[in-house]
Amino acid sequence: MADATMTTPDRASARSGAAPTSDLASRRRKRPLLSYSTRDQLTGYLFIAPQFLGIVLFVLVPLVLIFWYSFNEWNVLAGTFRFVGTENFEKLMGDPKLAPVLQATGVFSAGLVVFNLGLALFLAVLLNRRVRGITVFRTIFFSPVVVSLVAWTIVWSFLLQDNGGINGLLQLVGIDGPNWLREGPTAMASVIVVQVFKNVGLNMVLFLAALQGVPSEVQEAARMDGASDRALFWRITVPLISPTILLTSIITIVGSLQVFAQIAVLTQGGPGISTTVLVYYLYQQAFDFHHFGYGSTLAIVLFAIVLVLTIAQWQLRKRWVFYEN
Amino acid sequence: MRTDAIARNSGPDAAAAQAAAVIARPVLDVDDALRDQRAPRDQRAGQGRGRPSPWRKVVLYGLLSVLAIPFVFPTWWMITSSFKPISQIFAFPPELWPSNPTLDGYVGAFTAQPFALQYFNSMYIAIVVTVGTMLFASMAGYAFARIRFRGQGILFLVVLTGLLIPAEVTIVPLFQMFNSWGMIDTHWPLILVSTFGAPSVLATFIMRQYFITLPVELEEAARIDGLGRWRIYWSIALPLSRSALAAVAIFTFLHVWNLYLEPTVYLQTPELFTLPQALTRYTDAYGGEMWNVQLAAATLTALPVLIVFVFAQKQFVEGLAQTGLKG
Numbered sequence: 268m269a270d271a272t273m274t275t276p277d278r279a280s281a282r283s284g285a286a287p288t289s290d291l292a293s294r295r296r297k298r299p300l301l302s303y304s305t306r307d308q309l310t311g312y313l314f315i316a317p318q319f320l321g322i323v324l325f326v327l328v329p330l331v332l333i334f335w336y337s338f339n340e341w342n343v344l345a346g347t348f349r350f351v352g353t354e355n356f357e358k359l360m361g362d363p364k365l366a367p368v369l370q371a372t373g374v375f376s377a378g379l380v381v382f383n384l385g386l387a388l389f390l391a392v393l394l395n396r397r398v399r400g401i402t403v404f405r406t407i408f409f410s411p412v413v414v415s416l417v418a419w420t421i422v423w424s425f426l427l428q429d430n431g432g433i434n435g436l437l438q439l440v441g442i443d444g445p446n447w448l449r450e451g452p453t454a455m456a457s458v459i460v461v462q463v464f465k466n467v468g469l470n471m472v473l474f475l476a477a478l479q480g481v482p483s484e485v486q487e488a489a490r491m492d493g494a495s496d497r498a499l500f501w502r503i504t505v506p507l508i509s510p511t512i513l514l515t516s517i518i519t520i521v522g523s524l525q526v527f528a529q530i531a532v533l534t535q536g537g538p539g540i541s542t543t544v545l546v547y548y549l550y551q552q553a554f555d556f557h558h559f560g561y562g563s564t565l566a567i568v569l570f571a572i573v574l575v576l577t578i579a580q581w582q583l584r585k586r587w588v589f590y591e592n
Numbered sequence: 593m594r595t596d597a598i599a600r601n602s603g604p605d606a607a608a609a610q611a612a613a614v615i616a617r618p619v620l621d622v623d624d625a626l627r628d629q630r631a632p633r634d635q636r637a638g639q640g641r642g643r644p645s646p647w648r649k650v651v652l653y654g655l656l657s658v659l660a661i662p663f664v665f666p667t668w669w670m671i672t673s674s675f676k677p678i679s680q681i682f683a684f685p686p687e688l689w690p691s692n693p694t695l696d697g698y699v700g701a702f703t704a705q706p707f708a709l710q711y712f713n714s715m716y717i718a719i720v721v722t723v724g725t726m727l728f729a730s731m732a733g734y735a736f737a738r739i740r741f742r743g744q745g746i747l748f749l750v751v752l753t754g755l756l757i758p759a760e761v762t763i764v765p766l767f768q769m770f771n772s773w774g775m776i777d778t779h780w781p782l783i784l785v786s787t788f789g790a791p792s793v794l795a796t797f798i799m800r801q802y803f804i805t806l807p808v809e810l811e812e813a814a815r816i817d818g819l820g821r822w823r824i825y826w827s828i829a830l831p832l833s834r835s836a837l838a839a840v841a842i843f844t845f846l847h848v849w850n851l852y853l854e855p856t857v858y859l860q861t862p863e864l865f866t867l868p869q870a871l872t873r874y875t876d877a878y879g880g881e882m883w884n885v886q887l888a889a890a891t892l893t894a895l896p897v898l899i900v901f902v903f904a905q906k907q908f909v910e911g912l913a914q915t916g917l918k919g
Contacts, residue, residue, distance in 0.1 A: 307739055310821040314735035317728040318751060318796050321788020326754050329762035329769070336765065393656060398649060404656045406905060407663050412912055413901040414667065416850045417868035418890035422670040425883055428682070432669055435686035464662050472913050525758045528852035532872055546760045553764050554857060562764045570761045577756055 333570070336563035344557040355564040364540060364548070371455070372544040376523040378459040383519050384512065386463060387470035392500075394471070395478045405475075409468035416465065420532040423461040424448065427533075451541040454534050458542055462529055466522070470515045477511035478504065510584070517580040521573055545569050667898070674698070674888040681883050697888030704885055705870055706863050711892070714867040717782055718848040724787040725795050725844045726837055733799025734825045738811065748800075754793030760853065762790075767857055781858045782866070786848050795840040798914055802836035803829060835910075842904075842911035849897070867893045 301309070340351045359365060394405055411419060426432040427447040434444035447453045481504055489503050505512070527546050530536060536543035536551070543551070549569060553562025668688075673681060675693040701707050735741070736748050770781045786792070806829065814824050830837070855869040862873070871893060874886040901908045 304740075307821065308741040311735045311739035311741035311744070314739065314821075314825070315732040315747060315751070317788060318732035318792065319747060321728075321784075322751050322754050322790070322793065325766065325785050325789030326757055326762060327750070329765035330757060332765035332768070333761065390659065393652065393659075396652070398652065400653075404660060406902070407660045409905075409909060410667070410898065410901065411663055413846065413897050413908060414894045415868060415871075415890070415897065417852055417871050418670070418894040419666065421871055421886055421890050422666045425673070425887065426666065426669060430682045430684075432673075432686050435682075435684050439685055460662075464666075468663075469913060472909055476913075521758075525760055527760065528868065531852070531856075549760065550763075550853070550857075553767075559764050559768070566761045566764060570757065573758055573761070574756065 330570070333563040333566045336560050337567055339560045341560040342557050343559055351560070355560050358561060359564050359568070364543075367540055368543050368545055368548045371540070371542055372524065374455060375459060375526070375542070375544050376520050378455070379462055379523045380516050380519050382459060383463045383467050383470060384516055387467050387515070388474050388512075390467070390471045391474035391478055394475055405472075408471055411465045412468045414465075416528050417532060419465050420461060420529050423457075424533050427457055448534050449538055451538055454538060454542050458526075458529055458533055461533065462523075462526060465529075470519065473511055473515055474508065477508040481507050513580070513583055517576055521576055524569065524573060545572075667894070670887050670894070671891050674884060674891045676884055678882070678884050697884035698892075700882060700885035701874070701889040701892065704874055704882065705865075707870065707889060707892075709863055710865045710867055710870040713779065713864060714849060717779055717786075717866065718845050720783055721786040721848045722841050722845045724783075725792045726840055728787065729792050729795035729840060730799045730830060730833065730837065731825065732796045733801075734803050734829055736796070736800045737803035738808075738829070739821065751793055751796060754790040755797070757790060759785075759790055763853065763857055770858065776858060777860045777864060778858075779864065782848070782851065782854055785854070786844075786851070791844070791847055794914065795844060798836055798840060799833065802833050806832055838907050839911035839914055842908055843914060846897070846912070 337355050338350060338352060339348055340354065341348045390408055394401055394408075428434075429446040429449070433447070437444040445453050447457045485503055485507070486499060489499050494502070524544075525546060526544060527550065530542055530544060530547045531550075534542045536547050540548075545565065546569065549562055549565040552558045552565060672688065672690055674697045675690045675695070676683075676687065677692055677694045677696055680687065680690070680692060732751070736744065736751075766781065766785060767776070770776055775781055810828055810832075811824050814828055819827075850868060851866065852868045855866045859865055859869065862870070865873070867889075871886060871889050874882045874889060876882055
C-alpha cells in the first residue's frame with residue numbers, strides 16, 4: 268500500500284518531466300539501479316542486521332553449543348575435551364545433589380512468588396486510593412528496584428549477620444535472634460525476603476495499573492447487591508485482574524530461576540547446599556569446578572524449565588482472553 | 593500496524609504477535625496507572641473507597657509507614673553505617689545515627705581497590721552499551737515496524753528468542769567463544785553481549801511497538817519528498833520516539849550497571865572490575881569483610897542512581913516496569 272502511494276507520484280513526475288530541463292527532473296526520469304521496493308528491502312535487512320547477527324552469535328549459537336558440550340566431558344583446567352555420549356545425562360540422573368538443588372530452586376521460586384505477589388497486591392490495594400501523599404509511599408516501595416542489586420544484598424548481608432542490625436534491634440526487645448544466614452531454614456527465608464523487598468515494587472506498579480483498570484460500575488453493582496468488601500475483592504477484583512496475576516507470577520518465577528548475585532553474596536549456596544539453586548549450582552560446576560560439559564547439561568535443564576514456563580504462560584493467556592477483551 | 597497485519601497471517605508470526613501482546617499490554621497499563629495517580633478519573637475503580645474517613649486515613653498512613661520500614665531502613669543503615677568507624681559497626685545497641693562519624697570507610701574504599709577506576713569502568717561500559725542499544729535496537733525496531741521485507745515475521749521471531757533464553761543458560765559457551773577470541777579479561781564480552789545479545793531484544797521489541805503506533809503519514813510525505821529510509825528514521829521517527837528511547841535508556845543503563853554474573857565470569861584483573869563485582873571483594877587479609885569500607889563503596893554505587901530516580905520517577909517507573917515484564 269505504501270509502495271503504491273510511492274510509485275504514483277514518481278510516475279506522474281516522469282510523465283510531466285518530458286518538457287522541463289531542470290536537473291531534478293532529469294534525475295527523476297532516470298531509472299534507479301534497483302527498484303524502490305528492492306532498495307527498501309535491502310535497507311530493512313541492513314537495519315536489522317546488527318541486532319539479528321547479535322542474536323544469532325550470542326544467543327542461538329551458544330544455545331546449540333550447550334547441547335554439543337553436554338555430550339562431551341570437558342574439563343577446562345585439565346584441558347580435556349572428549350565425546351562421551353550421554354554420560355553427562357547419566358551423571359545428572361545419578362547426581363545426589365540434583366534433588367536437593369531442584370528442591371531448593373522450587374522452594375525459593377515458590378516462596379518468592381507467594382510472598383512477592385501477596386505483598387505486591389496488598390501494597391497496590393493500599394495505594395489504590397486518592398489520599399494526599401500516597402505517591403510518596405509508591406516512591407518508597409519502588410525505590411529498592413533502582414538500588415544496585417549487589418549493594419542492596421550487601422547491606423542485607425550486613426544486617427543479617429549474627430551480631431548485625433536486625434539481631435541488635437531484636438535484642439532491644441529481648442529476643443535472641445538466630446544466625447540468619449548460617450542456619451538452613453532461616454538462610455532460605457532470608458534470601459527470599461531480601462529478593463522480595465528488592466523487586467516487589469515492580470509487581471506493585473503492575474497491580475496498581477490493573478486495579479485502576481477495573482471498571483467502577485462493576486464494583487458499584489456488586490455493592491448494590493450487598494457484597495461485602497471482602498467478597499468484592501475476592502469475587503470481583505481478583506478475577507478481573509487475573510491476567511496480571513498470571514503474568515506477574517510467571518515473570519516472577521522465571522526471574523527467580525536467574526537469581527545468582529543474591530545467593531553468591533548472602534549465603535554462597537550454604538549452609539551445606541541448602542540455598543544452592545540451579546543457577547548457582549551451574550555456576551559452581553562450570554566455573555568453580557571447571558566441568559563445562561556438566562555445566563552445559565545443567566544449563567539445558569534450566570533452559571527446559573524456562574521454556575516450559577513460558578509456553579505455559581502463552582497457553583494460559585489464551586484462556587484468559589475473556590478478561591482481556 | 594502494517595507489520596501486525598502481516599503477523600496475523602501465518603503460524604510463527606502469530607506467535608510473535610502474541611508475544612508482542614504479552615509484553616506490550618502492561619506497558620500501556622502502567623502509563624495509565626501513572627496518569628491516574630495524578631489526575632484520577634471518576635469512572636475508574638477505587639472511587640468507592642477513594643475518600644476514606646479521617647480515622648481510616650490515620651490507620652492507612654500508619655500501616656503504610658510500618659510497611660515502608662524494610663524498604664527504607666536498609667538504605668538508611670547503609671549510608672549511616674558507612675560513616676561509622678569499624679569498631680562501632682556492630683555496636684550494641686544499634687546506632688541509628690553515627691556518634692563518631694568518620695570517612696575511614698570512604699578512604700578505605702579507594703585504597704583497598706582501584707575503586708575510582710572501577711567506577712569509571714562501570715560508567716563507561718554502561719554508557720557505551722546504552723547508546724549502542726538505543727541506536728541498534730531502534731534501527732531494528734524501526735525496520736520491523738515500518739519496512740516490509742521478505743522473511744520479516746520469521747526474522748522477528750528469531751530475534752524474540754532472545755527474550756526466552758536467560759543469560760545464565762548461555763554463559764558457558766559464551767565464555768568459551770570469548771576465550772577463543774582472546775577476549776577474556778577484557779570488557780568486550782560485557783559490551784558486545786549486552787549491546788547485541790539477549791539483553792537488547794527487549795529494547796528492540798519496545799521500539800518496534802512504539803514505531804507501530806506512530807502515524808505513518810509523516811513518513812510517507814517525507815518519502816514523496818525524496819528522503820531516504822535512513823533520513824526518515826533518523827530525522828523523523830527517532831525524534832518522535834523520545835519517550836520509548838528514554839525507557840530503553842533507563843532499563844539498559846541499570847541492567848548493565850548491575851551486571852554481576854558476567855563480570856564475575858569474564859574479568860580477573862581488579863583494574864578491570866565493574867562496581868558490583870568490586871563491592872564483593874572488600875575483604876581483609878584473613879578473608880573477613882571490611883564492612884565499613886564495603887558499605888561506603890555500596891553507598892557510592894547506589895546513591896547516585898537513587899538520587900536520579902527521585903527526580904525522574906515517572907520515567908524510571910515506566911522504563912523499569914517494562915523490564916519487569918521480562919523477568
